[in-house]
Amino acid sequence: MLARRLIPCLDVRDGQVVKGVKFRDHVVVGAIETLAARYRDEGADELVFYDITASPSDRTVDCRWVERVARLLDIPFCVAGGIRSVAAAEAVLGAGAEKVSVNTPALTDPSLIDALAHRFGSQCVVVGIDSQTVVTAEATRYEVWQHTGDPSRARSTARSTLAWVREVQQRGAGEIVLNCMTNDGVRAGYDRAQLSAVRAVCAVPLIASGGAGTAAHFIDVFTQCAVDGALAAGVFHSGAIRLPALKRQLAQAGIPVRPCSL
């Protein structure tokens, strides 16, 4: 049976892993390789490295740490942030990443998704979406934000999240990571209403992001939203949740997981 994936996300800035709350106030939590090896050994199913300085400041990802991580890891990992061309993606994949994730550059130029899928295949192309819930008197809707790595530039695109989810699949996205901004960093649980709404229009793997605080939050998102994986940062970095214990709890709740060792 296909296991549900648990995916620690490492925000990388200037060669170190950092953590912020609602994309602000970043503090250093450790060296990239130290944390990557720790999560590998603890049974992470996949890692995401998000270069949070890359996209806002128009830099591309530094491939030297990507290569060092690739030599270390025997599980898949994805690199996000600063990938705005086929050439940049080729460099990251060539350094040993399994997938690349695009967010703001895909909003600026949606044909980037087509170009990446054509060159490398959909299985390498993840689209990250930062989405905010907008509640009005008439209805609840979801809106895509961009430039979220930089609080001074972050803004709504006024695009409908559900429409964008449909479009990126047509363009060749092989996986979608939905970061629910309202819940991000506050550890009150994943945004299950939004994730369920997106799941209904998403035929490729869907990864939940934003809001994990307890093991129960993971159990809830897997049992109620049919997501393929759950991504989290703070609760893993702080040690508040350890992967082996979390996997045991998920297994007890009847959720298929990959055991932590052979």
Add this chain to the structure above:
Amino acid sequence: MSVVIVDNGGANVASLRYALERLGTTALLSADPDCIRAASRVILPGVGAAADAMARLKRHGLDAVLPRLMQPVLGICLGMQLLHEHCEEGDVQGLGILPGVVRRLRLPACLPVPHMGWNQLAINTPHALLDGLGTGPHLYFVHSYALCPGSATIAQTDYGVPIAAVVSRANFHGVQFHPERSAAAGARLLANFLALEQ
């Protein structure tokens, strides 16, 4: 031991090279027929589209070279698919070493495509390639096309439909998953491949 990874134009063979390095083996990346014929192990990787990969193999004359190899050969993911007769993706002839047609996954509506993530093997036929993997090991899969289990299938997985996960006939072997990204279980399979008798 000389290990050659067939260069068929994929962007990411780095992870495979690093996985072999972790096992103490330095692999050479090559599309040269003489170099491939002389290797003691040949790995046919593959990420991308079947038609592009076959076109590249033909350009180097490898569609004639690969089926005649006598040393152990391992196809990975698309490389495994190309060992077979035909690929529905791009409607392209494969190498025809193993019987079967690679088709687009047709799944119950609730299951996402690609089939992406860690899935379990059910071993049908014990084989040296699968030694030490235990019962129901998890391996990392990512693919949208697949083979039904057939006469060469020695292990399969289930994703709404049964999928050929490991195939083997004589010196030709193939895995639908990515052993280089499959933690200890994947490393064991690669080590088993390197240790196969000629």
